[in-house]
Amino acid sequence: MAASRRTSPVQARSKAMVERILDGATRVLATSGYAQMSTNRVADEAEVSIGSLYRYFADKDEIIAELQARASDGIVDELTTAMTDAALLPAYEGTRHVVATLVDSLRARGPLISAMINEVPLGSHTNALPEVERGLAQFTRLYVIQRAPDMSRGELEARIYLAMGITLSSCLRIALEKPAELDAEHLIDLVAGVLSLGLTA
């Protein structure tokens, strides 16, 4: 009946090292920025030895990549649910629901996403979060085909290509750097409006 201090050693030990490392990395990134994110600092923050860090990750980039993948996957999961729901709604409402969900997803991962997008010198900004974009594109394609079945293939792809950029950049703006005087809900309305119109008009 010895009280468990902090977290029980067993629990702490069994929590996969990978998780601890990624958590540490996230914390460093979110609180101190990429410039401070040395592998040793991450290991410290994760309360893991630097040796162990390199047992689970080949190099620093792999940590970044995994962080990105996880953020991406989380967002994709949330978006997938939202897109499923959206399929049952009228065009505008569906679009708005997806946009609002994306904004929330990004906002929930704010500091991490922010550091990743703005400071990590990897990956394309004009195509940040490629997995998210892919998932979104697939859904949008179906969505447009339903609403505008006559649209040519080329037209469809062009519109989707732009819509992806518009959606991601707008949601990032709203989630991460919206000035206080602008209302997020209203901005989401506008984005949904632009997308509904732009995709099918």
Add this chain to the structure above:
Amino acid sequence: MAASRRTSPVQARSKAMVERILDGATRVLATSGYAQMSTNRVADEAEVSIGSLYRYFADKDEIIAELQARASDGIVDELTTAMTDAALLPAYEGTRHVVATLVDSLRARGPLISAMINEVPLGSHTNALPEVERGLAQFTRLYVIQRAPDMSRGELEARIYLAMGITLSSCLRIALEKPAELDAEHLIDLVAGVLSLGLTA
């Protein structure tokens, strides 16, 4: 009519050091990325001694800043001209002209812009090229006020805020990473359309 090799030594020597250094930096950035952009590498590429590099720039950041400022200024200049011309055109045509100009401006500075946006860990990506955005916003504000004089202040600012994101991200996409199978002119048409509609509808 003997062809001049590369650049004549004299020409090379007289070319202002600052220019050579910035050119060197641009070349390093474009060909090897920011990660490889050490001051020594830049000096080598510029065929300038490291001592001279520090005679003309206080530190590495100052080189980056100057590169950004120049790209930004060049784009702003080109945009300013385009916006002046656009003022005389009907809404859609004006918008399209500005968008097309921005795409050209970005494309002309392709590798530099790309490296700057994606790899340089300075400045916000969701608000890349802040000077460009500022110039564009001013023009857009006037443009909207003309076309939709009854719009409330809040509505106006919200739409401009989004339009800036949409414009920049779309133009960056078209200029820097458009898949070959999509037609740039058509994409520009679509962006102009979305903006015309989205700004005033």
Add this chain to the structure above:
Amino acid sequence: MAASRRTSPVQARSKAMVERILDGATRVLATSGYAQMSTNRVADEAEVSIGSLYRYFADKDEIIAELQARASDGIVDELTTAMTDAALLPAYEGTRHVVATLVDSLRARGPLISAMINEVPLGSHTNALPEVERGLAQFTRLYVIQRAPDMSRGELEARIYLAMGITLSSCLRIALEKPAELDAEHLIDLVAGVLSLGLTA
């Protein structure tokens, strides 16, 4: 009975890094002077990587400071013992014992002290070895109060102030740069004489 070459690898390896670094620094200082004492040179001389050097010392100054502190502490220790012994001796004999001990202490650290005093651009030379001076001053104060109880506070402090300078500079001269034709023991006699007289007469 095979003679051990230089130092056995094991011994070398187990010897604390801090010691190796300080030894290396001492050697560089003594053989090549402060001007040659780059951190890389110290690391080489210590047969330690530059990275390790910075694991144990925050920066170059910290190495110098530690070297100074150690020399100072060693001398202070030896002086403390000597001063305790001196308390039981008659005035002149006591003074002479302390002076002789200080000369020995300085001589034992000859090249290091020499480099430190003459080349290291830190700390005041007119007050080299401040800790040593402090310890000495405390002892001297008691010594004078015993022998000349009527001396005014101001007179006491003035004499001690000068005596410190005289003692340190004389002992340094004797220990570090005495011409061969002068006899150290005799010089020590004279210093002790001057101090005995000068302090209480």
Add this chain to the structure above:
Amino acid sequence: MAASRRTSPVQARSKAMVERILDGATRVLATSGYAQMSTNRVADEAEVSIGSLYRYFADKDEIIAELQARASDGIVDELTTAMTDAALLPAYEGTRHVVATLVDSLRARGPLISAMINEVPLGSHTNALPEVERGLAQFTRLYVIQRAPDMSRGELEARIYLAMGITLSSCLRIALEKPAELDAEHLIDLVAGVLSLGLTA
């Protein structure tokens, strides 16, 4: 009758470059310390081109050496006069006059001497100002021979050797770092007393 601006150009130009450079160096040393004394900084301060600086001085050390020589020569000159005067005075008064003069000489060159002694990593501190010491020693030798004609050669040299150290270090202390609560005149009295006694007793 054109008013002379600042200093007349001719005068400024004719003032030997060497002087301007040394003045510049002195100013840098006195105001910013040796660490800031780069040759370019000196040239700036002297309003002389770096090229000219190297026309008149072989290297940086030569500037330092000249500065030291000049300070030394100035002090020696002042001391020489004082020693001549002292020859006519009784023992203690003569000694005191010389000591007081040395303190004044050092104080007049305070910041320069201070920087030179404490920061410049050249020359021995235990024998700072060797020329001064030499001049002083010569005078002292005569002085002692007069007062204590029976003293053996060895005894004489030993006493002079120590007296030089005592004189220089004490005068430096009094001139450069005396605590405010101690009275300079009194300290000079004491030094003179110690020397008078110590040299001949």
Add this chain to the structure above:
DNA sequence: GATGAATGAGTCTTCATTCAT
């Protein structure tokens, strides 16, 4: 598996010195 001391290539930057004009 876990550890963390040790490594050293590479970074930014300074400054004494040269030499073409």
Add this chain to the structure above:
DNA sequence: TATGAATGAAGACTCATTCAT
């Protein structure tokens, strides 16, 4: 002679990565 732009060796320091225990 005077100039000052240009040079580059060298210095202090960082950090991703390894490997003996």
